[in-house]
Amino acid sequence: MILELKNITMRFGGVTAIDNLSFGVKTGEIYGLIGPNGAGKTTLFNIVTRNYTQTEGEVIFNHEEISDLKPDMIVQRGIARTFQNIRLFKSMSVLENVLIGFHNQANYTYFESMFRLPRHFLFERKLKKEAMEMLERFGLVEFAEVNATSLSYGNQRKVEIARALATNPKLLLLDEPAAGMNPNETEDLSEIIRRIKDEFGLTILLIEHDMKFVNNMCDKVLVLDYGEEIFEGKPSDAIVNEKVIEAYLGDFKHA
Amino acid sequence: MDFSTFMQQMVNGISLGSMYALIAIGYTMVYGVLRLINFAHGDIMMVGAFVAYLANSAGVPFEISVVIAILAAMLTGILTDKIAYKPLRDAPKISLLITAIGISFFLENLFNVLFGGVPRAFAAPEYLTKILHLGSIVIPVTVIIVPVVTGLLLGITLLILNKTKYGMAIRSLAFDIPTVKLMGINADFIIMLVFAMGSALAAIGGIFYAISYPSIDPLMGILVGLKAFAAAVVGGIGSVTGAVLGGFILGFTEIVVVAFMPELGGYKDAFAFVFLILVLLFRPTGIMGQDLERSRF
């Protein structure tokens, strides 16, 4: 059990976004979080990444309670994330974006850079090599020098995942990776995700609306509605589960 | 420090406080709506004082020159928004701030070139500069008029904000300009209204400042403006009552603390910024403010 959330409750003013939710993700699993809009998926995500502090409950990662860590600290612990609306660094090239991910793996100090001492060159060369290898893995080498935000939507998503991988994570959080992609781009993406999961021994927690993508990707899913758990289990069972359908169909009822 | 001197200083503190409050309201309204520190706001106060002086010395009766000054300040505020801020509505924050500083410098130096850097005597009419003698306490009449007028204006401003259609539009703009535009409200007109109200109050503040300290020069707006903004932040940026509260706290401290400990006189101008840093450390939203930081995730 690499990630465990116990009795998580989150209140914004009067609204209860998440109501006493508990679940766990096993190492090496691809775990899906699905549910209608406003079900609390992104809020849950932000609790894991410590951007939000939950009103009640515990977050345990690798058997360590991480509630009082800051967002940048948990990245060093091995939790990386991508954003729903791709947030690449617009003034930098694709290579530089990925190099940012490697930031904490280059241990040379500020003065060594300022005075160009040997360790600076040593690590910069090592970093550049690793970054190029990462780009190769994602087939982005030809775009290395290109400004990151000028790429196609699919490629930008790949850069964002490559950048997250550069932080050498154990758990990768993907926020609607397939959003806005056409079928063969989605296919291409799920193939890459499966490959990097095996190659880096990752655990993946993802939010997604595209049921076909969830079906062939996730080992397990948790379905949320109004911040409450209404189903946990295999995606194939979820589709036939009466409560899940009602929640989704219910969407039309509410409208 | 006998009783009469104490009362004396209390009254002076309230008077200076209300002047800061009048200017702080303008800052807080513009920041509340546009998230912009209107650096030029302090200079709009100077424009108010100068235009009143110019009109008055050109023979126009004092009351009318005050109205002219308020209109001139409102016009300056609106033009500043139209020319410098509107085109940059969705530019990065840093460009807006630099433009605001540019406008501030433009106003200061323009008035310096046109009217010269010679400090001028601000002639106020008899009934405003009379000095009352209540027992041993000696009180210039402005020290009473200023807080009363400020209270009145605060009431009117709150009335407009909470009760009128435009007020509601202004308050809703504070949350999210794009969505407000979707609902058919002419956002730019409302923003213009905010600048007009803020500038008018600043002009009145400027004129009161010139009556109490009757020598005016083109650079008088800088320090007073900054202190008024610090007061707005201390009171809670975005909240009008907060701005007034902050203004009084600052005005009060400057007069009373220095009266008790004259050797601190030299540090009078630093109080505003010390307050500011303390507020940022312990309560960034200020006394009355709420967190305007919209969620980023």
Add this chain to the structure above:
Amino acid sequence: MKRFAKISVAVALVATVGLAKEVKIGVVLPMTGPLAAFGQTSKGGLDIAYEQNHKLKNGDTIKLEILDDRGDKVEAATATKRLIDKNKVTVILGEVASGNSMAMAPIAEKSKTPMITHASTNPRVTKGKKFVTRACFIDPFQGAIGAKYALDNGYKTAVVVVDAKQDYSVGLAKAFKKAYKNGGGKVVGTVLINSGDKDFNAQVSTIKAKNPDIIAFTGYYPEAALMARQARAVGVKAPFIGADGVGFPELVKIGGEAVEGFMYSDHFNEKAASSDVAKAYIEAFHKKYNKPADSMGALAADAYNMILAAMNKCIDEGKAPTDKICVNTNLRNTKNFQGVTGVISIDKNGNAVKSGVVNEVKNGKFVYKTTVNP
């Protein structure tokens, strides 16, 4: 051989007349900023003196290069460097505020360019400087005038107000205190202000607590007027006595009747001027500006005329008027020069030994009281 010498001198004279050169005088004044009134009135007097005479004996014409230093000492230093290096002036005239002159003096001294300040009264401006002279008296003398006048009129206790931002005020306060104590007076307190301040509530309440017979204000007129107002507003009755930094019409405009009875020492007063040089200047002044001649303008005119006199002496000695060393020596050796503000002679440290006057504000006018000789 003699004939040849005579001809060459004649040729030289003709040559110089033929191509009458321009001799530049660099002028640094605070035309804007808090001390703008001082700069502008000085220029007023300078323009009169320039119109009266801007030709030297050898036909050279004088050209004035006036730069504004905004009353800021760094700007004054930069302007002086510019005048010496870029405009290649022969002499520097200025500045008014002692603080600014003290920033300029080392620059003039280092480049061996004669500098004459017409209104800075702090002794340290010329201290140890061979190229810096002065056309006005110095603070020890002016401090003594004020102290003596106060004691003669029975004001036994005094509070001294010092503008901590101005060398002029600090120097004057020291001189006043020394003379006042020696004369038997008692300084019951010292209060600090900063030029540019507008609110003196704290200082005024301290003065009220000390309740002195007289308040010695050693700063400039903008602060003097505001403090007088705020003092009267709080019920302080004691009269004010100041110095040449206060004698300006704006004092009455800003101060109103709060400055009634404000006494101050000064360099010059129209009524007291008797010499025909002074009369000619005052008449020209009235014709041009139709308002009473002030001391800053008169001092600037004197400084200008002293420079011309020194240059003409250099020409008599057969040297060029642009020879800085010669002009400086003649300037330093000025003896019994009849100026608008009285007879001026420069002592060995470059200061002028001359008389001063005391004026008082009487229903909005500056009224001459008495003259005090060195």
Add this chain to the structure above:
Amino acid sequence: MKMVKISFLIISILFIWFAQNYIDPYALSILNNIAIFAILALSYNLINGVTGQFSLEPNGFVAIGAYITALFLISADTKVDMFALEDPAPIILAMSLDFLPALLVSGVVAAFVAFILSVPVFRVRGDYLAIVTLGFGFIIKILAINNPKYTNGAMGLNDIPEFSNLYWTGGIMILTMLAMLNIIYSKFGRAMKAIRDDEDAATAMGINTFWIKTYAFMTSAFFEGVGGGLLAALLTTISPDQFTFLLTFQLLIIIVLGGLGSMTGTMVGTILVIGGMEWLRFLDENMTIFGYETGAHPGMRMVVFAILLIIMMLFARKGIFQDKELTEIFKKGSK
């Protein structure tokens, strides 16, 4: 690409040697001014342009640097003679160092003050940074005025030995440029740019944004302190009023004109603005346009500059070099 950098270095060193010996004093003083303002603008661009933190701190640190260097350089007996309000404190009399150590100490002290200031300032985001750093400048001025025992109060310091010549100012300018480029082309520079583009995304990459912003702030403060020292040794006289917001405003124009985040742009910006300030001086003086005497209007120069800045922000927000270095433009162009 290496060749471009090396050749620039050689050209500038030759130019400095030539200028120091063969140019007339007035033009030389302008070059000195340009070199010092380049040092200030280059370092200011790091916190403002590269890291995207809109701070208005320079005049405060320049004042610190100027006062510390001046107090180290002025001899003890000149101090005794100069201090009028109160006699100098023993520590002030004891202070005396050569020019280089004095500059270094000024820089270190400025950087230390920056560190203390960064705790309240970087805890909170956005516009407050501008106002707090502006307030910081005022507080420094007020401290200088009210402690005559240490700073000779409002009268400031005169007779500062004139050490600054083009070797010092030009040399340190080159070092500043190299230091800035070295920082930008390293993981720290990238982290700073990441914070400028999207601070939350940078945090999500494991970057401790507080520390990176503090590094940038301390570096800027260090070079601004050194620049202040050079300025004091050039002008030979300093006073609390001299380090007003006008100095920061001039630096703002320079980095905006040159291009926020671009160091070569800042160099060009400095030459244009400081050179322009000097060249436009005629605007302040009496002008005869078609025979019409405009009379002296001091301040007209600043009106023109204020208008220039606003026009630039409206139409050329990116500045001449945008946020690219000269070398990058060559690279882009050549591909």
